[in-house]
Amino acid sequence: MNVTSNDFIPMAQIALMDDEMRVSVNQATTTAYNKRLNVMFEAGIEHGEALRQQAAHAKRRALSQLPELLEQAEANFKANGAEVLWAVTGDEVNQLVMDIVRRHEVRSVVKSKSMVSEEIGLNHILEANGIEVVETDLGEYIVQLDHDTPSHIVTPVIHKSKAEIRDLFIRELDMPPTDDTSEMAQFARRVLREKFLHADMGITGGNFIIAETGTVCIVTNEGNGRMVTSLPRVHVAIVGIEKIVETFEDYATLTQVLPRSATGQTITVYTHMYNGPRKTSESDGPEYMYVIFVDNGRSDIYASKYAEALTCIRCGACMNACPVYRTTGGHAYGWVYPGPIGAVITPLLNGLGNAKPLPHASSLCGSCKQVCPVDIDLPRMLLDLRSDLYQEGKTEAHWILGLKLWAIGNQSPLLFEIGGRLARYITGDHPPKNLPGPLSGWSKYRDFPRFAKKSFRQQWRERRGK
Amino acid sequence: MIDDQRESPVGKRVSLFVTCMVDMLYPETGWAVVDILEYLGVQVDFPMRQTCCGQPGYNAGHRPEARRVAIQFLRAFKDAEVIVVPSGSCGTMIRHEYPSLFADNSRWRSEAERIGSITWEFTELIVDGLGIKDLQLRLPYPHSFAFHDACHGLRVLGLSLEGRTLLGNVENVSIETLAEADVCCGFGGLFSVKMADVSGAMLDRKIKNINSCPAQIILCGDVSCMTHMNGGLSRQNSAKRVRHIAEVLAEGLPKESNQ
Numbered sequence: 001m002n003v004t005s006n007d008f009i010p011m012a013q014i015a016l017m018d019d020e021m022r023v024s025v026n027q028a029t030t031t032a033y034n035k036r037l038n039v040m041f042e043a044g045i046e047h048g049e050a051l052r053q054q055a056a057h058a059k060r061r062a063l064s065q066l067p068e069l070l071e072q073a074e075a076n077f078k079a080n081g082a083e084v085l086w087a088v089t090g091d092e093v094n095q096l097v098m099d100i101v102r103r104h105e106v107r108s109v110v111k112s113k114s115m116v117s118e119e120i121g122l123n124h125i126l127e128a129n130g131i132e133v134v135e136t137d138l139g140e141y142i143v144q145l146d147h148d149t150p151s152h153i154v155t156p157v158i159h160k161s162k163a164e165i166r167d168l169f170i171r172e173l174d175m176p177p178t179d180d181t182s183e184m185a186q187f188a189r190r191v192l193r194e195k196f197l198h199a200d201m202g203i204t205g206g207n208f209i210i211a212e213t214g215t216v217c218i219v220t221n222e223g224n225g226r227m228v229t230s231l232p233r234v235h236v237a238i239v240g241i242e243k244i245v246e247t248f249e250d251y252a253t254l255t256q257v258l259p260r261s262a263t264g265q266t267i268t269v270y271t272h273m274y275n276g277p278r279k280t281s282e283s284d285g286p287e288y289m290y291v292i293f294v295d296n297g298r299s300d301i302y303a304s305k306y307a308e309a310l311t312c313i314r315c316g317a318c319m320n321a322c323p324v325y326r327t328t329g330g331h332a333y334g335w336v337y338p339g340p341i342g343a344v345i346t347p348l349l350n351g352l353g354n355a356k357p358l359p360h361a362s363s364l365c366g367s368c369k370q371v372c373p374v375d376i377d378l379p380r381m382l383l384d385l386r387s388d389l390y391q392e393g394k395t396e397a398h399w400i401l402g403l404k405l406w407a408i409g410n411q412s413p414l415l416f417e418i419g420g421r422l423a424r425y426i427t428g429d430h431p432p433k434n435l436p437g438p439l440s441g442w443s444k445y446r447d448f449p450r451f452a453k454k455s456f457r458q459q460w461r462e463r464r465g466k
Numbered sequence: 467m468i469d470d471q472r473e474s475p476v477g478k479r480v481s482l483f484v485t486c487m488v489d490m491l492y493p494e495t496g497w498a499v500v501d502i503l504e505y506l507g508v509q510v511d512f513p514m515r516q517t518c519c520g521q522p523g524y525n526a527g528h529r530p531e532a533r534r535v536a537i538q539f540l541r542a543f544k545d546a547e548v549i550v551v552p553s554g555s556c557g558t559m560i561r562h563e564y565p566s567l568f569a570d571n572s573r574w575r576s577e578a579e580r581i582g583s584i585t586w587e588f589t590e591l592i593v594d595g596l597g598i599k600d601l602q603l604r605l606p607y608p609h610s611f612a613f614h615d616a617c618h619g620l621r622v623l624g625l626s627l628e629g630r631t632l633l634g635n636v637e638n639v640s641i642e643t644l645a646e647a648d649v650c651c652g653f654g655g656l657f658s659v660k661m662a663d664v665s666g667a668m669l670d671r672k673i674k675n676i677n678s679c680p681a682q683i684i685l686c687g688d689v690s691c692m693t694h695m696n697g698g699l700s701r702q703n704s705a706k707r708v709r710h711i712a713e714v715l716a717e718g719l720p721k722e723s724n725q
Contacts, residue, residue: 012664323650327667361661363654363668364525366621380566386527395527399656403523407531410486410517411538420490441662445669446697449491456484456493460512 035264076214080276151330554619603718
């Protein structure tokens with residue numbers, strides 16, 4: 001997927017004018033945020049916090065031994081009869097998938113949700129090679145039908161209203177007109193059922209990879225994951241290397257925080273676990289199973305001070321909590337992962353120069369860290385990325401100059417006081433309604449305060465001496 | 467409050483870090499802090515060489531500049547026993563960001579950690595530091611207020627009950643609830659300028675909540691957020707205003723101890 005994150009500001013401006021989208025995003029994020037609060041702390045604040053810390057610990061422990069656990073997972077998958085493949089870049093993933101497609105003479109593919117496949121643009125490659133690809137997560141299916149992109153990692157069509165989806169189904173699928181959401185879902189279900197029955201290959205992501213057993217875990221609410229992995233002849237799981245956890249017990253911890261944080265559920269409707277292809281004694285399941293471990297920039301993060309970002313379990317809670325995401329929606333972020341985690345990993349995976357505004361797309365309010373089920377210090381990472389932008393010379397000249405002057409003024413109490421008096425002298429009792437240059441952003445929405453006639457320090461000197 | 471295993475400030479001289487914004491824009495807030503602390507028998511001084519804590523540069527990513535300003539702060543407060551600051555975000559900068567800002571700086575690291583450990587936000591100093599929950603104050607007129615929880619004070623320093631406790635014990639006061647009181651007002655320092663439209667939309671939502679709140683005055687522990695919200699309220703011709711909690715508390719002081 002193309003990275004358009006450098007256009008965050010104009011894209012956010014466009015988003016701000018889309019009232020229908022903003023209502024949809026606002027309602028959905030607020031609901032998810034509140035539902036999370038209820039179930040995360042249903043056994044008390046302390047219990048919920050302890051669960052978060054336990055989950056964070058499980059992911060950090062896995063990260064600290066990532067190479068070993070990946071090898072362990074590979075060995076166990078192989079022992080279970082699955083084939084394990086490794087891809088450094090997105091192009092390599094696409095190549096590996098096309099190799100599998102050719103080997104098994106695949107003509108149609110069904111997919112359950114995989115954000116990694118969005119990263120690498122897999123659908124386009126498959127379609128360009130004449131393979132039919134159908135997304136089967138309802139949200140992803142809607143996105144695909146509308147030639148749109150997901151704007152949230154858990155609820156991909158969070159930006160669309162019911163009416164838009166109704167019109168889309170009528171237009172693209174000849175759905176009999178209805179306003180009833182369950183009728184609409186039933187209609188999509190019937191369409192998708194046909195696709196499942198005829199597909200040659202199923203592609204999934206993976207929420208967790210358990211190293212000690214060689215298991216791909218997938219959580220869904222629609223059951224599509226089960227169809228994708230059991231009906232077609234071939235199952236390909238495409239997973240980022242950071243999805244690894246050490247033990248089944250770690251999975252048990254993490255599966256308590258993932259649905260709670262993502263959708264406010266104590267558990268998802270379906271939990272799927274796949275160790276390998278169908279055994280001779282088994283009556284269903286795919287004949288072939290492949291696990292493709294994807295790097296695509298992750299090992300660079302692993303080697304950096306941002307390694308903790310790899311512990312993200314993609315719950316989307318930071319998006320739901322973020323007042324910036326709530327305001328702009330996800331498309332403005334310009335790539336696969338929006339919101340606070342997107343503002344951190346988009347520049348890390350694509351280069352800081354390709355996502356310069358994102359580290360600044362935050363008021364640093366801290367809500368993301370507060371809700372993160374694995375306690376990733378997102379505000380600190382945003383601050384560090386801002387510092388990197390500055391150190392790498394990717395900051396606009398007027399801010400460099402402005403903050404150099406600010407620093408000079410604040411290193412001298414005398415200059416500081418002169419500056420204050422000057423500001424008072426210039427702005428007087430009636431500060432200008434419009435500020436000049438880069439500061440005009442302030443006066444677009446807010447009046448500027450009056451500087452005091454006498455500063456606190458002047459008054460202190462007069463009343464108390466030095 | 468959460469991380470406080472710190473040395474008690476009881477009986478110590480308190481140095482006021484008034485903050486750059488209070489110094490230039492809201493000196494009355496600075497005096498309110500002084501008046502209340504002196505009313506409590508606390509000895510207050512004002513180190514004259516103070517300027518800014520460095521937060522604007524630090525949050526923008528300009529760390530070398532922020533470090534130079536922070537060193538000015540450390541020099542200005544080198545003799546402080548306890549530092550009080552009427553701002554949760556400046557308090558956060560000094561307590562939580564200085565240690566990382568000076569992590570690789572052997573000259574200033576330990577001093578930055580010491581200064582951080584003696585710094586208290588205003589309501590935190592009174593309630594958690596001095597252990598005072600009831601200031602025995604009375605407003606001259608009945609009034610209702612609501613709180614906006616400024617982000618850094620709430621989520622980094624863990625402050626939320628402190629201000630409510632102090633105000634709740636003032637006579638003639640009723641406390642209302644502001645919807646989404648813990649949601650950011652959209653300020654975020656240079657964010658409000660660099661991402662002005664997004665920030666403005668966040669502010670708009672805050673203003674809608676303020677306008678539909680029964681209280682006329684919204685209280686806040688951070689003058690930067692206050693400036694932001696008041697700038698928007700004024701622009702939108704709202705009669706509501708945000709005030710710093712210290713000012714309202716100071717209005718409840720017995721007359722003779724007022725400046």
